[in-house]
Amino acid sequence: MEAPSLQWMLIDGFSCAICLYVFKEKWLTSSKPPYPPGPTDQSWFTGNLSDFPVEAIWLKFTEWADEFGDIVHLRVLDKHSIIVNSLDVAKELFEKRSNIYSSRPPSAMVDLMGGEFITPLKTYGDDWRLERRMFQQFFKPDVLQQYQDVQTRKINDLLSKLLVTPDDFLDHIRYSIGAVIMSIMYDHEVASQDDRFIKVAETANQKFAIGSTPSVFLVNVFPILRFVPAWFPGAGFKLFAREASLLAQQMLNDPIDMVRERMKSGEGLPCVASELLEMYHTERDLKNVLSMCGSGYSAGTDTSVSVIQTFFYAMIRFGDVQVKAHEEIDKVLGGDRLPKFEDRAALPYIEALLRELLRWHPILPVGIMHYTTEEDIFQGYFIPKGTTFFPNVWAMSREPNKYEDPNTFNPSRFLDNNGSLNDDDVGYAFGFGRRICPGCYFASATVWLAVVSILASFEIRKKKDASGQELPVDVHFSTDSILSHPSHFNARLYLVQRALKTSS
Ligand code: HEM
Numbered sequence: 001m002e003a004p005s006l007q008w009m010l011i012d013g014f015s016c017a018i019c020l021y022v023f024k025e026k027w028l029t030s031s032k033p034p035y036p037p038g039p040t041d042q043s044w045f046t047g048n049l050s051d052f053p054v055e056a057i058w059l060k061f062t063e064w065a066d067e068f069g070d071i072v073h074l075r076v077l078d079k080h081s082i083i084v085n086s087l088d089v090a091k092e093l094f095e096k097r098s099n100i101y102s103s104r105p106p107s108a109m110v111d112l113m114g115g116e117f118i119t120p121l122k123t124y125g126d127d128w129r130l131e132r133r134m135f136q137q138f139f140k141p142d143v144l145q146q147y148q149d150v151q152t153r154k155i156n157d158l159l160s161k162l163l164v165t166p167d168d169f170l171d172h173i174r175y176s177i178g179a180v181i182m183s184i185m186y187d188h189e190v191a192s193q194d195d196r197f198i199k200v201a202e203t204a205n206q207k208f209a210i211g212s213t214p215s216v217f218l219v220n221v222f223p224i225l226r227f228v229p230a231w232f233p234g235a236g237f238k239l240f241a242r243e244a245s246l247l248a249q250q251m252l253n254d255p256i257d258m259v260r261e262r263m264k265s266g267e268g269l270p271c272v273a274s275e276l277l278e279m280y281h282t283e284r285d286l287k288n289v290l291s292m293c294g295s296g297y298s299a300g301t302d303t304s305v306s307v308i309q310t311f312f313y314a315m316i317r318f319g320d321v322q323v324k325a326h327e328e329i330d331k332v333l334g335g336d337r338l339p340k341f342e343d344r345a346a347l348p349y350i351e352a353l354l355r356e357l358l359r360w361h362p363i364l365p366v367g368i369m370h371y372t373t374e375e376d377i378f379q380g381y382f383i384p385k386g387t388t389f390f391p392n393v394w395a396m397s398r399e400p401n402k403y404e405d406p407n408t409f410n411p412s413r414f415l416d417n418n419g420s421l422n423d424d425d426v427g428y429a430f431g432f433g434r435r436i437c438p439g440c441y442f443a444s445a446t447v448w449l450a451v452v453s454i455l456a457s458f459e460i461r462k463k464k465d466a467s468g469q470e471l472p473v474d475v476h477f478s479t480d481s482i483l484s485h486p487s488h489f490n491a492r493l494y495l496v497q498r499a500l501k502t503s504s
Contacts, residue, residue, distance in 0.1 A: 036082060036381040038073035039064065047075035052215045056479035058365035058394035061085070065395045071381070076221055080387040081214075083366075085395040087428055093378065094370055094391065094432035102434040103371040105388040108223040109211040112241035114248045117287070119295035120368055121212060124434075127288060134292040135438035138272050144442055147184050148341055154180045155449050156338070159457050166495040170486075173308045173450075174301075178202075180446055181300050185293050186255040187262075187271035197255050201297050204247035208298065209481040211244055214369070214388070216481070252294035272296070300439050306363040306485035307447050312493070313475050313486060314357065315460040318409040325353055325411075325455050326498075335498075339452045341445065348421050350452050352411035354444070357451075358429035359397045360409050361477060365484050367391035367431050396428050459496040 041047045052074065053060035064072045065085035072083040084090045094101050103124035107115070115121045119135070122128040137143075158176035162169055171193055178198045179190035190198060210216055217237045219225040230238040255273070262268035263277065276289040315322045328349040333339060344351070370389040377383065398406040402424070403413060414422055430437040437443070454460070462470040478487035 032382040033377060033380055034382065035075075035080070036071040036073040036379075036383075037068040039068075041075060046077060049076045049221060052076060054215045056484075057213075057215065057390075057482075058392060058484075061366065061390065061392045062395045062398070065392060071378070073381075079221075080384050081390065082383065082387055083390045083392050085392045086399065087396045090391050090396070090428065090432055093389070094435070097376065098433035100372055100374040100376060101370050101389065103373050105214070105369050105371040106223075107212060107214065108219045108226045109217050109237065109241060110208075112219070112226060112238070112245070113208060113211050114245035115208060115212065117248060117252055117291045117294065118208065118298060119291055120299050120435075121208075122291075123371075124373060127291075130285070130288045131292045131295070132434075132438060134276060134288065135296075138275075139439050139442045141441045144445060147180075147442065148445075150183045151180055151446050151449055152340075154183070155446075155453050158450065159338075159453055162454070162458065162495055163497065166493045169312060169493055169495075170309055170489055174202075174305050177305045177308065177446065177450075178297070178301050181297050182255070183271075185272045185296050186259050187269045187274070188255060188258065197251075200247055200254065201251045201294075201301070204244060204251045205298050205302055207240065207244035207247065209302070209483045211241065213481045248294075251298070252290040256290055256293060296439070299437075300443060302483060302485065303363050304443050304447055306483070307357050307443075308450050309486045309489060310361050310363075311353075311357055311451050311454075312460060313473075313489065314360065314409045315455075316462055316473055316493075321353065321409060321411060322455070322460065324349055326459070329452065329456050333456060339449070339456055341449065343452075344448060347452065348415060348419060349411060350448070350455070351421055352414035354448055354451060355414045355424070355426045356409055356411040357447075358426045359403070360407075361484065362393045362397055362429050363485055364429070364431075364482060365392075365394035366482055367393050367428075368435070368482065370432070370435065391428070391432060393428055397426075457498055459498060461494040461496060463494045 039048055039051045042050050061072070061083045062085070064083065070084070070086040070089045072085065074081045074083070084093065104121055106123070107121075110116070110118075110121050119128065119131045122131070154176050157179070158172055161172040161176070165172070175190065175193050175195075175198070178195075178201075182188040182190050182195075182197060186197075188197060214220050217240075219237050225235075225237075228235045228238070230242070256277075259268065259271065259273040259277065263274055268274065273289070273293045276292065277286075280286060280289050328347055329339070332343060332346045339347075367390070370391065372383060372385055372387045372389070375383060375385040397403070400406075414424060416422055427436075427440075430440040430443075462473055464470050472490075474488065474490040475486050476488040477484045
């Protein structure tokens, strides 16, 4: 009995979608200006569905940028998407017109995974506004000093771990950065790689990155498929979503329960979660507290970890950059201590190196999608309400007029002839307008300290075999979601300890 009714439901759904599409396209928009240019519709109904890349979407988007220009339009059924390929256009739309370009697209898969609890995926509205205020309160530049002790302690731990087992550098980075966030958010000291909170959050993160990428699951294109039962052939996405949803609940609830218990028994130090739990008491606000704290881990870890992992790769590949970085560090620190936050302004080459890391391989090559809440006209083109926008950060980081030889890792591109920093701070790597990353200053501080401390302590080299030949390094950046991080990093490293006259 179940199957025929489902079949009819799907047929009804598709018929409604067709009628709606024909009505909207042929009737409501017939008197409007044209859409921006883009690949020709492959079918009058599904539009560019078959053009939409599933893997490494930024590479295909950048090919289209070369063909069609700064804004590229695509249609899938009655849904419009626009790829923004230049920084000027991104600023014009997401910053100057941020009142209507600041929501997030609806996603059947995100709903099924329970992703309405994740701040970066929230639609523009009161819930998002409150969580954003919470983020700003705890991560605005003038409060960040209070986290410096934790950051320093965890980065020093990272140095010790690298010294003992350099080949495990990927795990050490992940563990140390996770430990910084867990300590600040929940006053939780991560004891080992197998920490229960970190394990859950890591797996939830991976699933959310994949599930929220629009082209990965068909249910994101045909939301009606969400009603398909889990046993139906091809409905594997339901199982995926159920697992992600359970993990998300655990990721949000378990650490907060721990903080609540500690508060009851008067133990523990103040942390973001305990301060928020003291400030907010209604059931609704408490949900926002859960979301904010959980989102801090999920948005803040993978991103910062990836930048530091990419740093190792860049140092192995571009040895001359490492030499220059060492020279600057030695000149400023005199080789007798580890760097401190106060040294940052005196190390412009390291600052330029950090910018180059964000530019050379952006961890979010198409940012996070924005979504219009009103229709608009831009450069004479019609932008419907409910259009999904992809800020093509990959294309922005390779703008030919700005970045010569963009695939070369060259921090000097951010320095003028006197060695001073220019005004390109690669802010686009942290997004735009009202949705710009609220953790950007904190992230920049953590990554800076990690990079400069590693450079002060070690020379990063490839290991050699018995005959003196350098062992090959094999790195792949992931392409299956909106996050692109070093997923296979097959490298044996030789971390030569640099002489620090005193051990700090
Ligand atoms: C190098 C590290 C990081 C990078 C490259 C990065 C990048 C981004 C980007 C591109 C966005 C989307 C902005 C937009 O929609 O236009 C974003 C959003 C966000 N980031 Fe980060 N981020 C980093 C670290 C962090 C950290 C450490 C935290 C928290 C402590 C954090 C919290 C968030 C949150 C909550 C959002 C959602 C903002 C919203 O939707 O309103 N991020 N980040």
